[in-house]
Amino acid sequence: MADVALQPDRVGAKQPARNRSGLQRALKRKSTAAFLMTLPLIILITLLVLYPAFYSLHLATLNKSMQRFVGLGNFEFLFKRDTFWLVVKQSCIFAITAVFFKALIGFIVAHFVHNIPAKGQRKWRGMLLVPWVIPPAMSTLAWLWLFDPSYSAFNYTLSFFGIGPIPWTGDAAWARFSVILVNVWYGAPFFMIMYLASLKSVPEQLYEAAAIDGANWWQRIWYVTLPMMRNIIAITTLFSLIVTFANFDIVRILTAGGPLDHTHIFATWAFRIGIEGSDIPLGASVSLFMVPILAVAAIFILRDVNKRGNES
C-alpha cells in the first residue's frame, strides 16, 4: 500500500529526463488542484461577505462621524426611540403575516393546479409564476400606480359597488395592508412551485389507501399530504421568512416607510438612517437587529438540509 502511494515520487526520481518541477507536481496533486479551484470562491466570500459582516459589528460601535468609539451607545440610543420599537413591531407583523398568506395561497393554488388534467398544468403554472419572474422593483411600480391616491384603478372599480375611495398608501393600516398584499402577490408563486413539485412526489397509492379507508378530502390532506410535504413546507417557509424579513424593494418603492414611519421595516429604516441620513454607524446597528432572527431560521434550514442529505 505504502509502495503504491510512493510510486509516483519514485518514478519521478528515477526519470530525471521528465524533469518535473515541485510546483508542477503540487499542481497535479488532487487537494492542491481542488484548493485552487475553490480559491476565487473563498476570496469572494471572505472579502465581500465575511469581512463586511464583521466590519458592521465594528461600525456599530462608532459615533456618527466615525471617529470616536461609543461602545453600545448606538444601541442604547435606539432602545430609547419609539420609532425603533415601531420598526421592530412592523418587521415582525410584515414578515409573519406575509409568509403565512404566501404559504397558504401557495398551498391552495398548488392543489388546484395539481387537480386539473396534466395536459393543461404547464400553461397554468406558467401564468401563475409570472409575478415571481418580473423584477420586484418594476412590478411594485405597477402596484404603486394601481394604488395611486387620485387615479387608483382599484378605487375606480370599487366605486361601482359603492365602496368609497380607499387610501391604499395614505393611511397607516391600509398602507401596511398594501405592502403585505404586494409581498404576497410577489412571493406566493414561489411557494406554489415548491409545493407543486412536492405534491407530485407523493405516491398515488397513499391516497388510494386513504380513500379505501374512507378518508374525506380534509383527512387526506391532514394525514397524507401534509406529513409527506412537511420537509418542503418547513424549508420553504424558513427561506421565505429570511427573504421577507430582509425585504427592501417593495416597501421602499410603495410607501418609502410612510405614512409617518408606519410601514418602515429594518431594511428600509436602515437605508433611511444609514445612507440618506448618512449616519452609517446607526444604520449598521439597525440592520444588525436582523441577525438573530435570520440566524435562527438559518440554523433550522441547515438542520433540515443536512437531514435530507443524510437520508438520500
Next chain:
Amino acid sequence: MSSVTMDKAAPTRPVKYGSMSRDRTWALRWSYFFLTLFAVFSLLPPIYMLITSLKSSAEISAATNPWWVFHPTLDNYVGLLTSNQFLRFFWNSALVSIFVVTITMLISVPAAFALARMRFWGSATLATGVFLTYLIPDSLLFIPLFKVFALFGDWTGIQLINRWYVLLFIYPTLTVPFCTWIMIGYFASIPKELDEAAIIDGASWFQTLTRIFIPVALPGIIAATIFAFTVSWAQFLYPLVFTTSTDQLVLPVGIITTLIKGDVFNWGQIMTGALLGAAPPLIIYAFLMDYYIAGLTAGATKG
C-alpha cells in the same frame, strides 16, 4: 332496540351511484374557477402596465376608465427608446448582467466541481459555508459594503463608488453562493463511474470538468445562468446605494429616480419603462421555463 336496527338499516346518507365522477367534474370546475381567479390576480399588474403604457398623458389625466385604452398610442415607447438616458440605463443593466453571469459561472462551476468531487481538508465545511452565505440578505450587508468600498477608494485612490462597474464586485456575493450550491447538487448526481473512466483514460482534473461534467450537467448550468441573470437584472438595493450619477444607473434605479420628477409622475412613461425592464426576464422565462423552474426548486430540494 328495534328503532336502532331500523336506523342502521336505513343509511343516513342517500347513496348516489356515479357520485364519484360527478364529484370529480365539480372539483374540476371549481379548480378552474379558482385558478382563473388567481391567474387574474397574478397577471393584473403586468396587464395594467401594458394598458397604461399605451395611453397618452392626456388620456391618463382625463381619468377615464383605467382598464381600457380609448386612443392607443406608442408615443411612450418611442419616447423612451429614443431617449439616450433610458438607453444608457438599459445598456448599463445589460453590461452588468452579462459580466456578472460570466464572473459567476467562472467562479462557481470550478468551485462546485471541487466541492462535489474532490474531497479535501475543509471541503464539507466550505460547502456548508457557501450555503449559509446564500442566506445572508443584501439588506444586511449594504451599509458595511458601502463603507468598505469608500475606504478602499481612500486608501488606493481607485474610486469605485458611483461607477457602474462597482456592481460587478458586489453582485457575485448574491449569485455565486446560490449557483455554487445548486451546481454541487447537479455535479453530485453524476455517476462516479463517468469521471473514474475519464481519469483512467488519462484525463486531468481540468479535462474531466470541461469534457465530462460541464456537458453532462448542462441543464444545471443553464438554470444557474438564468438565476444569475435574473438576480443581477432585478437587483435594486445595491445600485440605489452605490450609484447616483444618471449615466451610471442601471434600469430599475434609473426608472425610479429619473422618471419620477418631484411630484410629477409621468405614469405612461413609468409603466412603459417598467414593462421594458421586466421584458428580458419574462422573455427568458417564456422560452426556458423548465430550466427556470428547475433552478428555482433545486435550491431547496438538492442537498
